[in-house]
Amino acid sequence: MTGDPRLAESALRSTTGGEQPPQVARVRTRDALHVVPAYKPGKPPTRVEGVTPYKMSSNENPFPPLPGVVEVVAAAAAEMNRYPDMATTALRARIAEHVGVSPQEIVTGTGSTGVLGYLVTATCEAGDEVIYAWRSFEAYPILVALSGARSVQVPLTAGEGHDLPAMAEAITANTRLILVCNPNNPTGTAISARELEDFLAQVPPHVLVVLDEAYVEFCTDEDRPDGLEFYRDHPNLVVLRTFSKAYGLAGMRVGYAIAHPPVADVLRKCVLPFGVSDMASRAAIASLDARDELLERVATLVAERERLAAELVAQGWDVPHTQANFVWLPLREHASAFAAAAEAEGLSVRAFEGEGVRCSIDAPEANERLLRVAGAFRSQLG
Ligand SMILES: *Cc1c(COP(=O)(O)O)cnc(C)c1O
Numbered sequence: 001m002t003g004d005p006r007l008a009e010s011a012l013r014s015t016t017g018g019e020q021p022p023q024v025a026r027v028r029t030r031d032a033l034h035v036v037p038a039y040k041p042g043k044p045p046t047r048v049e050g051v052t053p054y055k056m057s058s059n060e061n062p063f064p065p066l067p068g069v070v071e072v073v074a075a076a077a078a079e080m081n082r083y084p085d086m087a088t089t090a091l092r093a094r095i096a097e098h099v100g101v102s103p104q105e106i107v108t109g110t111g112s113t114g115v116l117g118y119l120v121t122a123t124c125e126a127g128d129e130v131i132y133a134w135r136s137f138e139a140y141p142i143l144v145a146l147s148g149a150r151s152v153q154v155p156l157t158a159g160e161g162h163d164l165p166a167m168a169e170a171i172t173a174n175t176r177l178i179l180v181c182n183p184n185n186p187t188g189t190a191i192s193a194r195e196l197e198d199f200l201a202q203v204p205p206h207v208l209v210v211l212d213e214a215y216v217e218f219c220t221d222e223d224r225p226d227g228l229e230f231y232r233d234h235p236n237l238v239v240l241r242t243f244s245k246a247y248g249l250a251g252m253r254v255g256y257a258i259a260h261p262p263v264a265d266v267l268r269k270c271v272l273p274f275g276v277s278d279m280a281s282r283a284a285i286a287s288l289d290a291r292d293e294l295l296e297r298v299a300t301l302v303a304e305r306e307r308l309a310a311e312l313v314a315q316g317w318d319v320p321h322t323q324a325n326f327v328w329l330p331l332r333e334h335a336s337a338f339a340a341a342a343e344a345e346g347l348s349v350r351a352f353e354g355e356g357v358r359c360s361i362d363a364p365e366a367n368e369r370l371l372r373v374a375g376a377f378r379s380q381l382g
Contacts, residue, residue, distance in 0.1 A: 032126070032148040037141050042360075048346040054366035056342075057350040059185065059215075059326050061248035062362045063297050065283065066290035069249075072282040084278040091281040095256055098288050099228055099241075105258055107267045110275045112214060112242035112255030113139050116179075117146075118270040119238065119257065123176040123208050124149035131170050132179035133162045135186065135355060137212065140179055149176065160320040160328065161189035168202040178203065181212045182227075183219055186350065186358035188322025193225040200234055208263065210238045215324035217246035217298050218305070224323070228258070235260050245325060246298050247287045254280040301325050305361045308371065315375050329374070330356040334381065342373050 042057025064070075092106040099106075109115035116139065124130060126148035132140050134153035144151045152175075154167045162184060171178075180199075183190040191199075196211075203209055211227050227239040242255035254276055259267060287294065309327055312319045319327055331338050332354060339351035342359075347370055350358040359370055 030148070032145060036145040039138055039142055042350050043348045045346050045348040046343050048344065051346040051369075052365065053346040053348075054362050054369070055348050056326075056360040056362050056366060056370065057348040057358075058250070059245060059324070059358075059360045060250050061245060061297070061301075061325075062366075063248055065248055066287045066293050066297075068290060069283050069286045072286045073252075073279045076279045076282045079278065082278070083274050084276060084281065086274050088276050088281055091254075091276070091284055092256075094285045094288055099258060101228075101231075101258055104261050105264055107257045107259060107264050107271070108276050108281075109255055109257075109271065110253040111244055111250075112212070112240045112257075113143075114253070114272065114275060115240060115255050115257045115267075116140075116210070116212070117143050118267045119208070119210055119240075120144060120147045120149070120177065121270040122263075122266050127174065128176040129172060129174040130177045130179065131167055131175060133167065133181065133184065135352065136179070136181045137185045137214075140181075150174075156184075156187065156189075159189065160184075160187035160330065162191050162195075164191065164195050164199040168199055171203065171207065175207050178207060178209045179212060180209060181214075182225070183215045183323040185214065185324065186326065186352065186356070187320050187328045188324045188326055189320050190219055190221055190224060190323035192221070192223040193230075194223065196225045196230060200230065200237065203236065205236050208236050208238060209234070210240055210257075212240045214240070214242045214245055216241065217294075218302055218325050219323040220302055221323055231258055231260075236263075238263060243284045243287060247284070247294065248297075249280070249283055249287060252277075252280040252283050254284045301361050304364060304367055308361065308367050311371050312374060315371075315378050317374065317378065326358050326360045328356055328358055332356065334377075338373075338377055341377050342370065345369055345373050347373065 045053035045055050047053055088108045091108055092103040095106050096103040120143045124147040128149040129152050130144045130149050131152045133156055141151050152170050154163055154170055157163045213227050231237050231239050239258040244250040309319055309322055318330060335351040335353055335357050338357050339349050342349045
């Protein structure tokens with residue numbers, strides 16, 4: 001009965017008490033909210049007697065924070081009575097040095113999801129259109145719906161990749177923003193430099209294109225696009241990066257956009273004041289400073305990914321070529337049953353009902369167990 005508005009009304013009555021007339025709240029909210037879908041976060045694993053549980057449902061990094069990170073965060077914690085630097089000056093300078101642009105071209109936020117929110121706020125109002133592939137990152141339809149704009153979802157190809165020609169065709173006079181998720185979450189597929197080049201040539205200069213590179217560090221394809229190079233050649237391109245995946249700072253909430261100064265200046269107007277904490281800034285800087293260890297960890301995860309993908313193919317699975325830190329099993333109507341089978345073995349994976357299951361690359365023991373679950377499930381399917 002919690003959804004019954006009358007219940008809230010009577011609760012208000014009882015607290016006012018006495019002879020007071022009843023207070024009835026009828027708060028007006030935006031109609032746009034009726035169509036906002038809910039974000040379904042990856043579940044933690046269920047405890048199973050005698051086995052180590054693994055969370056393979058959120059594409060997190062199984063490694064702990066990089067060396068030195070916990071120490072700088074602990075030191076910064078002692079100053080949490082102070083607001084952070086609102087302009088994240090030190091972090092932006094360090095990121096700018098890392099990617100080879102000026103600090104003015106860096107806009108930080110609470111994860112790249114936060115920055116994506118700024119991008120939508122900066123470009124969209126009611127009636128505008130945002131084009132993106134589907135299925136892709138779950139936050140896209142939420143952020144677009146919140147703005148009052150309309151999502152134009154272009155189905156993935158048969159190979160579970162972006163259909164860039166169809167996305168170019170979907171551009172109308174109302175298009176304000178195009179999101180390209182590369183590699184794509186949750187299918188892991190990546191586009192080539194050539195495909196991106198052809199696509200960008202068809203986008204009018206007033207339409208902003210966001211290249212969401214949340215998993216770029218894991219992308220090893222030889223023909224992969226260099227986001228920064230494309231950025232330099234296209235004034236309407238923004239590159240979005242995060243510290244949540246390869247850098248292992250998902251809990252710190254820090255990400256950034258690389259945007260040309262006129263775009264970056266507009267984005268800064270949309271920024272949530274003091275969104276990025278001092279602890280998050282320092283953690284991100286220390287993580288960028290630990291480059292060698294980062295590359296080592298990424299190489300380990302990529303090697304595990306390749307092993308897992310190859311074995312799944314050997315088991316007979318039709319897994320799309322993944323370039324991220326997860327694999328996609330196109331299970332369709334069996335997605336939930338597979339997730340339940342994994343859960344029974346202490347593994348949580350992310351099921352998209354009727355579509356497939358996304359499994360994040362974890363420690364070798366977890367990946368091994370996932371292979372066993374997948375093998376058993378496959379033989380059961382016949
Ligand atoms: C995880 C992810 C992000 C960023 O997440 P944050 O934790 O908010 O930085 C952005 N895009 C995609 C496609 C992702 O999978």
